[in-house]
Amino acid sequence: MDLRNQEDDGKRDTPADSGCCQMCQLTTRVAVATATAVLVIGLILYLVLFVTWTGALDVDQNSNTLGDELMEQLQQCQRERHDVNLMLHTVTQDSRCSVCPGGWQWWRSHCYLFSVGLHENRPWKESAEFCVQHNSSLAVIKDSAEMGFIQGAMRKFPHLPFLWVGLTDAKQEGQWLWWDGADIQHYMRVTVEWDDDHRDCADLRGGSRLFAASCEAYGPWVCKRGS
Template sequence: MSICTTDRNKHLCSLGSEVPSSQEHDQKKQHILQKLDQLKAELDHLCRPCPWDWTLFQGNCYFFSTFQKNWMESAAACKDMGAQLVVIKSNEEQSFLQRTSKKKIDFWMGLSDAKEEGQWLWVDGSPLQWRKYWSAGEPNNHDNEDCAVISNHGWNDFSCLAVSFWICKKPVLPCSK
């Protein structure tokens, strides 16, 4: 005898019919998981010129570190990410970096005179072309400072053994169609 035949149980039976069986539940769960896998695959194929935690500016990707290392360790960290410590090539790039570092935090850049005092070279081997971004009185080589940092107030020479945040730079990734 069915419990749904009595008037008293009809309400319970109608509620019970709305509750999916465990088989229906498993089918719905499987369908949702398949849709999720499809969405993940589509996201993986989206073209992003820069990795998710990098910033795009004028055809290059910039990574602003969230922890500190010395200059050599920072250069190695950039290399491990397929990049290099930032080499500043234009006034626009300098302005972008200063705006981005507006919290008065110093960031290592790829500039050093470690090979020969006073001969500032970028990590790509190119010489420093202009000196207008040095802070007043810098570079001063106080206590053998051979590596450069950028902040919102200009450039400064620091000891390469000091720890600071750093900025990596690499070209945008090409999108494959």
């Protein structure tokens, strides 16, 4: 079922609902940012505490007092992280407060739609058009962390051989460009295997490997949009 039909059939938001949604989304983003900051601070305190303990044989009792203070601060960070997690869980219970549309997955300030199990397979061009119609594009993978996220999502689906991504050399043979116009190696050092004159669209497979394929082949895809 097309997500657009689901959205059209649903109840239209009132101005009050829209305001609530915006407020909830803002609260969610603040909660995520706060949780991240708390984790970073906790990690730093833990490292400092570890260094303090490893040097305990060479320091006096004042250092032991410092270690106790650091331990107390670390425990406080852990309590704050717990409180933030509770707040984040609470604000995301309201469906209007979802950072991403239904069926999309949130990761690092972006929303991703994996078509597997939601839509029939499509050729590359039709997959790209679907993403554009939903205010997104075929995924442009910008670093190894994002690649790892997508690979992890692929492993959740059994018998998923590949995903269409936003990479093609249709304009000029051999010049692979991401959907945003960047050269293939602008973001990461990756190459496209099996490249030839009749394979102008790239798909992503296991092992973070990209392969050239016929753009007319049918397959699943992944869209990406800002949250």
